[in-house]
Amino acid sequence: xxxxxxxxxxxxxxxxxxxxxxxxxxxxxxxxxxxxxxxxxxxxxxxxxxxxxxxxxxxxxxxxxxxxxxxxxxxxxxxxxxxxxxxxxxxxxxxxxxxxxxxxxxxxxxxxxxxxxxxxxxxxxxxxxxxxxxxxxxxxxxxxxxxxxxxxxxxxxxxxxxxxxxxxxxxxxxxxxxxxxxxxxxxxxxxxxxxxxxxxxxxxxxxxxx
Amino acid sequence: xxxxxxxxxxxxxxxxxxxxxxxxxxxxxxxxxxxxxxxxxxxxxxxxxxxxxxxxxxxxxxxxxxxxxxxxxxxxxxxxxxxxxxxxxxxxxxxxxxxxxxxxxxxxxxxxxxxxxxxxxxxxxxxxxxxxxxxxxxxxxxxxxxxxxxxxxxxxxxxxxxxxxxxxxxxxxxxxxxxxxxxxxxxxxxxxxxxxxxxxxxxxxxxxxx
DNA sequence: GTCTATAGGAAGATAGAC
DNA sequence: GTCTATCTTCCTATAGAC
Numbered sequence: 190x191x192x193x194x195x196x197x198x199x200x201x202x203x204x205x206x207x208x209x210x211x212x213x214x215x216x217x218x219x220x221x222x223x224x225x226x227x228x229x230x231x232x233x234x235x236x237x238x239x240x241x242x243x244x245x246x247x248x249x250x251x252x253x254x255x256x257x258x259x260x261x262x263x264x265x266x267x268x269x270x271x272x273x274x275x276x277x278x279x280x281x282x283x284x285x286x287x288x289x290x291x292x293x294x295x296x297x298x299x300x301x302x303x304x305x306x307x308x309x310x311x312x313x314x315x316x317x318x319x320x321x322x323x324x325x326x327x328x329x330x331x332x333x334x335x336x337x338x339x340x341x342x343x344x345x346x347x348x349x350x351x352x353x354x355x356x357x358x359x360x361x362x363x364x365x366x367x368x369x370x371x372x373x374x375x376x377x378x379x380x381x382x383x384x385x386x387x388x389x390x391x392x393x394x395x396x397x398x399x
Numbered sequence: 400x401x402x403x404x405x406x407x408x409x410x411x412x413x414x415x416x417x418x419x420x421x422x423x424x425x426x427x428x429x430x431x432x433x434x435x436x437x438x439x440x441x442x443x444x445x446x447x448x449x450x451x452x453x454x455x456x457x458x459x460x461x462x463x464x465x466x467x468x469x470x471x472x473x474x475x476x477x478x479x480x481x482x483x484x485x486x487x488x489x490x491x492x493x494x495x496x497x498x499x500x501x502x503x504x505x506x507x508x509x510x511x512x513x514x515x516x517x518x519x520x521x522x523x524x525x526x527x528x529x530x531x532x533x534x535x536x537x538x539x540x541x542x543x544x545x546x547x548x549x550x551x552x553x554x555x556x557x558x559x560x561x562x563x564x565x566x567x568x569x570x571x572x573x574x575x576x577x578x579x580x581x582x583x584x585x586x587x588x589x590x591x592x593x594x595x596x597x598x599x600x601x602x603x604x605x606x607x608x609x
Numbered sequence: 610g611t612c613t614a615t616a617g618g619a620a621g622a623t624a625g626a627c
Numbered sequence: 628g629t630c631t632a633t634c635t636t637c638c639t640a641t642a643g644a645c
Contacts, residue, residue: 197628199628200628203628203629217525218525219429219431219521219525221429221431221432222431224619224620224621225620225621225622226619226620226621234629234630235629235630235631236621236622236630236631237623237628237629237630237631238628238629238630240621240622240623241628241629242628244622245621245622246621246622303524304521304524304525307517307520307521307524308521310517310579311429311514311517311518311521313583314513314514314517314579314582314583315427315428315429315514317585320583320584320585323583324580324583324584327580350605351601351602351605355601355605359569359573359602362572362573362576363569363572365576366572366575366576369520369524370534370537372524373523373524373530373533373534374530374534375527375530391561391565392561392569395560395561395565395606396605407610409610410610413610413611434637434638434639435638435639435640436637436638436639444611444612445611445612445613446612446639446640447610447611447612447613447641448610448611448612450639450640450641451610451611452610455639455640456639
């Protein structure tokens with residue numbers, strides 16, 4: 190019964206390994222320069238197995254974009270929920286900075302994550318179907334962060350100089366651009382996270398009404 | 400004498416047309432997916448002419464990156480110089496917003512410009528030589544904008560809540576991310592420029608001490 | 610300087626064995 | 628389900644004519 194209902198466990202595992210390998214290769218050399226064969230080698234399969242699981246390289250890419258988007262949205266939502274549950278929102282203006290940088294430690298903090306994120310972004314700039322998916326996840330993350338900002342503001346003595354949504358947008362933007370420049374400068378992972386966190390903190394602090 | 404000194408006028412013109420066509424094609428489909436043949440067709444030449452002017456597609460891309468970077472830096476520097484010469488810096492807090500959005504109308508405001516800029520960016524993320532060039536132009540533009548912010552502050556009753564360089568960085572970052580989302584949403588050129596300008600204005604306003 | 614012709618290779622995708 | 632073998636297409640780069 191469990192066999193007729195859906196794809197077998199083995200098949201799922203193969204798909205997963207192929208997607209994982211593809212994420213690496215796409216990040217490293219880009220979707221267009223990535224050959225199906227290299228992806229298969231990395232995953233420990235041959236092209237036959239690949240085409241038994243995906244109709245084309247494009248289909249694999251689309252599937253991967255969906256997964257990455259879902260994962261990012263979930264990751265941020267989880268952090269926000271955790272902060273809210275912790276009661277960490279009883280804060281002073283001083284540790285807003287800390288909270289902010291903690292939430293925005295979104296998925297791609299490592300070099301490959303930043304690369305994959307940007308690879309997806311440029312393909313979304315060119316393909317309308319991808320653009321829709323990209324903007325959707327972007328909005329979902331924005332919503333999460335904006336809600337957190339909203340919660341921070343509500344009933345506290347902290348006020349921002351922009352509406353919550355604009356604050357959230359700015360933080361996301363700073364996170365993204367700082368991490369890109371960090372990767373480009375060749376910062377090691379620890380430095381990358383620290384530097385991005387500091388930048389976020391400075392901007393958040395400047396936006397707090399005092 | 401004019402012939403022995405350097406490349407002929409005709410040759411320069413061919414190079415220029417090839418570079419121009421390449422900029423379009425790279426923006427549209429990306430450097431890896433762009434074939435030399437399509438670039439040549441677009442420029443009105445054949446591959447023979449191409450390889451007489453460039454050793455490889457990579458060399459063409461590097462040359463193009465250099466040109467684009469140079470052009471961007473010059474464009475921003477010119478605008479800043481023009482504003483300083485105009486005495487447009489005698490301003491009140493109210494029109495800082497206007498000035499800011501005027502300066503940051505940097506080159507790529509159209510769809511293709513944004514695409515090309517992002518294409519260059521992701522290649523710079525992967526190739527250290529390109530990364531150095533990218534960071535260099537980024538810093539040069541940052542310097543220009545920071546100087547402008549500095550001039551605005553000096554001797555006026557306007558003060559920002561961040562140091563000039565941080566303000567400049569934030570404005571560049573907002574410009575970049577807003578234009579990307581605008582292109583992705585399919586905004587027509589006029590809307591794209593207007594929307595980006597408004598966003599920049601809002602952020603600038605929030606950073607002015609009052 | 611630019612063209613045509615072509616060598617040489619790489620990669621996407623399919624068919625059929627196991 | 629996965630593998631090997633193969634078809635086919637496309638592309639980079641070169642050589643030599645004009």
